[in-house]
Amino acid sequence: MSEKRIDPEDGQAYTWDELSEYYAGKYKKKALAAYWEECTVVKKKGKAKAKTKAEPKGKAKAEPKAKVKAKAKAKSKPRVAGPFKVCVCGGAGGIGQPLSMLMATDPNVKELCVFDLSVAMVPPAGVAADLSHLEKPVKVTGYVMEVGKNPIDHLEECLTGCDLVLIPAGMPRKPGMTRDDLFKVNADIAKGLVEACAKYCPNAMLALIVNPVNSIVPAMAELYKKKELDPSKIVGVTTLDCVRANKFVGEITGKNPKFINIPVIGGHAGITIMPVFSQDKAGASIDADKIPDLDKKVQDAGTEVVNAKGGKGSATLSMAYAGARLGSSILAGLAGRKRVECAYVKSDVSDLPYFTSKVVFGPGGINKILPVGKLNEYEEKRLEEAKAQLKSEIETGIKYAESNNLA
Ligand code: NAD
Numbered sequence: 001m002s003e004k005r006i007d008p009e010d011g012q013a014y015t016w017d018e019l020s021e022y023y024a025g026k027y028k029k030k031a032l033a034a035y036w037e038e039c040t041v042v043k044k045k046g047k048a049k050a051k052t053k054a055e056p057k058g059k060a061k062a063e064p065k066a067k068v069k070a071k072a073k074a075k076s077k078p079r080v081a082g083p084f085k086v087c088v089c090g091g092a093g094g095i096g097q098p099l100s101m102l103m104a105t106d107p108n109v110k111e112l113c114v115f116d117l118s119v120a121m122v123p124p125a126g127v128a129a130d131l132s133h134l135e136k137p138v139k140v141t142g143y144v145m146e147v148g149k150n151p152i153d154h155l156e157e158c159l160t161g162c163d164l165v166l167i168p169a170g171m172p173r174k175p176g177m178t179r180d181d182l183f184k185v186n187a188d189i190a191k192g193l194v195e196a197c198a199k200y201c202p203n204a205m206l207a208l209i210v211n212p213v214n215s216i217v218p219a220m221a222e223l224y225k226k227k228e229l230d231p232s233k234i235v236g237v238t239t240l241d242c243v244r245a246n247k248f249v250g251e252i253t254g255k256n257p258k259f260i261n262i263p264v265i266g267g268h269a270g271i272t273i274m275p276v277f278s279q280d281k282a283g284a285s286i287d288a289d290k291i292p293d294l295d296k297k298v299q300d301a302g303t304e305v306v307n308a309k310g311g312k313g314s315a316t317l318s319m320a321y322a323g324a325r326l327g328s329s330i331l332a333g334l335a336g337r338k339r340v341e342c343a344y345v346k347s348d349v350s351d352l353p354y355f356t357s358k359v360v361f362g363p364g365g366i367n368k369i370l371p372v373g374k375l376n377e378y379e380e381k382r383l384e385e386a387k388a389q390l391k392s393e394i395e396t397g398i399k400y401a402e403s404n405n406l407a
């Protein structure tokens with residue numbers, strides 16, 4: 001079937017084959033066929049239009065099960081502002097601004113809080129005023145705090161009622177700096193914010209973007225545990241590694257990255273970033289001798305951006321895109337539409353207490369953490385290397401939690 005139809009998810013045109021490949025595993029074939037019926041046909045001139053339009057309509061009538069119809073209906077129902085309140089901490093920064101913009105356009109977001117310090121490059125109230133003019137139903141409010149003050153004393157209104165708090169607040173890497181160099185300063189920033197979340201929105205999902213994710217997430221999750229809160233509310237954002245792996249595989253194979261889904265497991269720094277190319281059709285088609293370089297390219301992609309920006313920031317735009325993808329998946333999950341994303345979480349899928357793997361987000365947050373799955377010989381070796389490095393970075397975080405407490 002060469003006819004193309006517009007997928008309302010992203011407004012782009014796809015053939016039936018492309019769409020079914022993309023949604024494989026997410027929807028059963030019948031549900032997908034019904035969804036196809038809801039997609040607008042790309043208009044062609046002349047006879048072809050009438051012919052191609054008539055054919056699948058008959059197919060839709062043949063859909064027998066109410067369940068299948070309900071599923072497809074839920075997928076295609078008109079989008080209205082959802083019921084969720086979201087806060088972006090560090091929302092006036094390099095990542096924070098575009099991330100706030102993307103979250104403001106998510107139909108599941110009813111209220112968006114942009115929080116930052118008084119020294120931020122733009123006052124958060126300005127970012128909020130700017131975003132409040134988008135023709136979206138979301139309400140956007142800015143919150144500011146003086147440097148050196150404690151978030152727990154200032155964020156009651158901002159955080160109360162939040163369902164999702166995205167945290168890009170912190171220092172970015174400068175050229176020559178590793179993510180570990182950043183640990184102490186950023187862990188203290190994250191602790192202040194997580195402490196305020198523990199008090200005002202303990203049931204919210206917290207998505208930590210601030211680096212080094214490999215150590216900060218265990219530190220904050222262990223602090224949550226010490227306070228008898230649920231450590232699985234804390235998620236490390238590693239989505240950018242998947243986004244980059246999909247893009248690079250797309251460039252090599254000539255396939256649309258939208259239909260590529262490379263899981264990236266392990267952690268989120270250097271060799272702990274482990275793309276599993278063999279688990280995706282396009283990735284698996286790449287010659288084995290090209291994989292080590294491609295693997296390295298994904299690992300070093302963040303450094304490539306840091307260097308290209310010449311000390312004036314790290315990956316902000318692609319990170320905002322990736323952070324919003326994860327944020328939107330978490331919200332879709334909370335709204336009852338399960339989504340699978342790779343994320344760095346407290347986990348028992350490996351012999352390490354924190355690990356990035358595929359996570360099913362659903363009502364309540366993390367619904368399920370999926371196993372690593374089948375690896376080839378190269379990937380088995382890489383996994384051992386990644387785990388050895390990740391282990392010591394997790395220990396750094398756990399030590400921090402041992403010597404600190406949330407108020
Ligand atoms: P940035 O300096 O442009 O923005 C950071 C913002 O955080 C600033 O506006 C700053 O005022 C704010 N901030 C600092 N302390 C705060 C606090 N206590 N409360 C509220 N806001 C505070 O930096 P950036 O480029 O946006 O990067 C932010 C973080 O994200 C860095 O740690 C960076 O390393 C990390 N990062 C992560 C990924 C990832 O894939 N997870 C990718 C790129 C960057």
